[in-house]
Amino acid sequence: MxxxxxxxxxxxxxxxxxxxxxxxxxxxxxxxxxxxxxxxxxxxxxxxxxxxxxxxxxxxxxxxxxxxxxxxxxxxxxxxxxxxxxxxxxxxxxxxxGAFSKFIDIISSIFTPVLGVLAATGMIKGFNALFVAVGLYPNTSGTYQILNAVGDSLFYFFPIFLGYTAIKKFGGSPFIGMAIGGALVYPTLTQITAGEPLYTLFSGTMFQSPVFIEFLGIPVILMTYSSSVIPIILAAFFASKVESFFRKTIPDVVKTFLVPFLTLLVVVPITFIVIGPIATWAGSLIGAGTIWVYDLSPIIAGAILGAFWQVFVIFGLHWGLIPIAINNLTTQGADPVLAMVFAASFAQIGAVLGVWLKTRDQKIKTLSIPAFISGIFGVTEPAIYGITLPKKRPFIMSCIAAGIGGATLGIFGTKVYMVGGLGIFGIPSNIGPNGLDMAFWGSIISITLAFILGFVLTYLFGMGKNNEGVEPKETEKKKPLEGTVKESEVVVSPLNGQVQPLSTIKDELFASRALGKGIAIEPSEGKLYAPVSGTVSALFPTKHAIGITTDNGAEVLIHVGMDTVQLEGKFFSAHIEKGDQVKQGQLLLEFDIEGIQSAGYLVTTPMIVTNSEQFDVEALDEKRSITASEPVITLNPNSIVETEGNVSPLLS
CATH class of the missing domain: 3.30.1360.60 (Glucose permease domain IIB)
Structure with missing residues (x-):
């Protein structure tokens, strides 16, 4: 492990x-x-x-x-x-x-387990097409046929795989879902459509369908369900309800075989007669609608999807588009949705390169290298969350570059013809029936353009005046520069109560001064006031501890009670948030002393200076009553500031 x-x-x-x-x-x-x-x-x-x-x-x-x-x-x-x-x-x-959250959760739960294998088989099929296009071997060779079989293996039998994941999500038995999916792609039923139909339903409408077989006298409209998505998901949902009904009504002694027996007997015929045809027609309409919207203006569609794709990924909203893309591949043979967002990851790594070259922060430089390498292969979360999004400007520049890249893809009419790999491994997915045509070369141009723009925009405009991606806050501007001596500072009591030396409290970590020098207070009132002016650099989710960094660089931590983190915020209410500017004496939070004590916890409150090594700390060391705002600690400079804007690990 x-x-x-x-x-x-x-x-x-x-x-x-x-x-x-x-x-x-x-x-x-x-x-x-x-x-x-x-x-x-x-x-x-x-x-x-x-x-x-x-x-x-x-x-x-x-x-x-x-x-x-x-x-x-x-x-x-x-x-x-x-x-x-x-x-x-x-x-x-x-x-x-909410309804939308449920939909996103369902889609992600169904597709996430198969994404790795889906990408792998798509990559194999994509490279197979590439090797044929460059003349490495013909599409009649055994090599091509075997690799194509591997590439088609999952997508052709998609209903079986989705039958497993979908019914599992809906609370049913996975193997029942697989059996339903297997029935949908049963080859004999596909071969029946080669003969003469018995009659035709819905003649003269867009739903006109020949009928080749009947089930107990009921006409069955045979569809091609290989590679389909919507029919099996709806069938799995229906099956989970049917199975649940039989599990509640059938005796335990015969439940093992009778539940799947009856479930399949009910669900499979209804799927072929009702669910399958309706779902297939709905899928065709969705596919046609997507292509219609795309055809209105491929450039605008590409610019919008490209620019916002990374935002969609951050919030998980891209899952709403994945089924549409796969449905387009099934019903239309090609998909523009995934094609238009292809440049986004390259814009992101261009921005990361710009940050790496521009920043003076050694930690960011170190993080940028693996994030860049990961992004080349299409995994951009390390780049987004670790580099560009925290700095804001580089992320915005990458979105602009991705939008221009998406518009370029729209100009060339690039589409994907299979679900392939990410990043550079996704390039072969753009090879269509015509081989290496301008649509394919347009994808190469667009990712190159997005990468260059992401880099240039970030390098020139994405790092701000301080070369760190954001404008410095006022408090950061006031911090002493390297080599500057700190000034003396007075820290006042944050509480009304009884002050005592830090060494006397029942917490070895605080008492030993391992975290920093300071004092402890036994509060008489459940109100905590700011002991210094500065920035709230830490506010624990449980509200029991607050860290404040002063303009002079002192880092003050107030920890209300002993082990009160276990109360998970109960008895605490904060009046500030992390990042707020506070003035000495300002009310920060309130807490219920009796409630905390009745829950079995001490309310003894240590206040320490976590970067004590940078000061000569003179703390009140006698036991006596004290009121809030009364001086208790004096900080005198005893060292040179090592780096601009340092923050201790405890408060960061």
Whole structure:
């Protein structure tokens, strides 16, 4: 278990395993369904080594890990015991989601498990087409046929794979879903359509359909369900309800075989007679509608989708477009949706390169290299969450470059002809029946243009006057420059109560001054006031601890009570947020002393200077009553500031 400790820390800070309904993963993220998201320590997770960031979208609590997320996921599942989570548990929290969030959650849960293999088989098919186009071997060779079989293996039998994931999401038995999908692609039924039809239904309408067979005298409209998406998802949903009904009504002694027996007997015929044809017609209309909108103005469509694709990915909204793209491949043979966003990842890595060359921050330089390499292969979350989005401007520049790249793809009419790999591995997906035509070369031009623009725009305009992507805040401008001596500063009491030396409190970490020098106060009133003026650099989600960085560079931490983090915010109410500017004496938070004590916790409050090594700290060391705003600590300069804008790990 390579990531055992990281897995334990993640589980603990999402509220414990008892707060987890389910967890899955995609290419870079752990996607939790939590019973109560307020119990998760989001700020702690964001600052944890091994975690890129945290996102909340589509009813999911997403912990972004990076390319090695499958390994972390295995340890999370093992430690948390999530592998045996009942499907019904996963659905319990759905009632708290909106309709759109439910839709996004359903789509992502159905498609996420197969994305890796879908991309892999698409890459094989794409490279096979590329090798034929460049004349490496003909499309009649055995090599081509075998590689094409591998490339088509998942997409052709898509209903079987989606039958498994879809019915599992809906709470049914996965193998029943696979059996339904297998029936839909049964080759004998496809061969029947080669003969003469018995008669035709809906003659003279857009739904005109020949009937080749009947089921118990009911006409069956045979469709081609290989590679289809919508029919099997609807059939799986219907099957989950039918199976649930039979499970409740059939005796346990014969349930093992009678439930799937009766479920398949009911669901498969109804799917062929009703669900399949209606879903296929709906899919054709969606596909035709998408192409119609695209044809109105491919340039505008490409610019809009390209510019906002990375925003969609951040919030998980791109899942709403994935089924449309796959449906287009099934019904139209090609898709413009995935084609128009192809340049976005290249714009992103162009921006990362611009940041890497421009920034003076050594940590950002170090992070930029793996983020750039990962982005080449289409995985841009490390670049987005670790580099461009926190700095804002580079992210905006990458979106502008991606929009121009998308418009270029629209100009050349580029489309994808298979679901292939990401990044550079997605290039062969743009090879159509005509081989290496201008639409294909347009994709090369667009990703090159997006990359160059992302780099140039970020380098010239995306880093601001301080070369760090954002304008410096006023407090940052006032920080002493390298080599400047700090000034003396007075820290006042944040509480009314009884002051005591830090060494006397019942917490070894604080008492030993390992975290910094300071004092402790036994409060007589549940109101905490700002001991200094400055910026709120830390506010724990549980509201029990606040960090303030002064304009002079002192970092003051106030920790209300002992082990009060376990109260998860109960009895605390904050009047400020992280990043706020506060004045000395300003009310920061209120807390219920009696409530905290009745829950079994001490309210003794240490106040420490976490960067004490930079000051000569004179702290009040006698036990006596004290009022808020009365001086208790004097900070005298004793060293040179090492770097501009340093923040201690405890407060960062």
């Amino acid at each position: 390579k990531y055992e400790q990281l897995a334990k820390d993640i589980i603990e800070n999402v509220g414990g395993k008892e707060n987890v309904n389910s967890v899955v993963h995609c290419i870079t993220r752990l996607r939790f369904k939590l019973k109560d998201e307020s119990k998760a320590n989001t700020d702690v997770l964001k600052n944890m080594d091994g975690v890129v960031t945290v996102m909340k979208s589509g009813g999911q609590y997403q912990v972004v890990i990076g390319n090695h997320v499958p390994d972390v996921y295995k340890d999370v599942v093992e430690i948390g015991g999530f592998a045996n989570q009942a499907a019904s548990d996963d659905n319990e929290s759905d009632d708290n989601q």
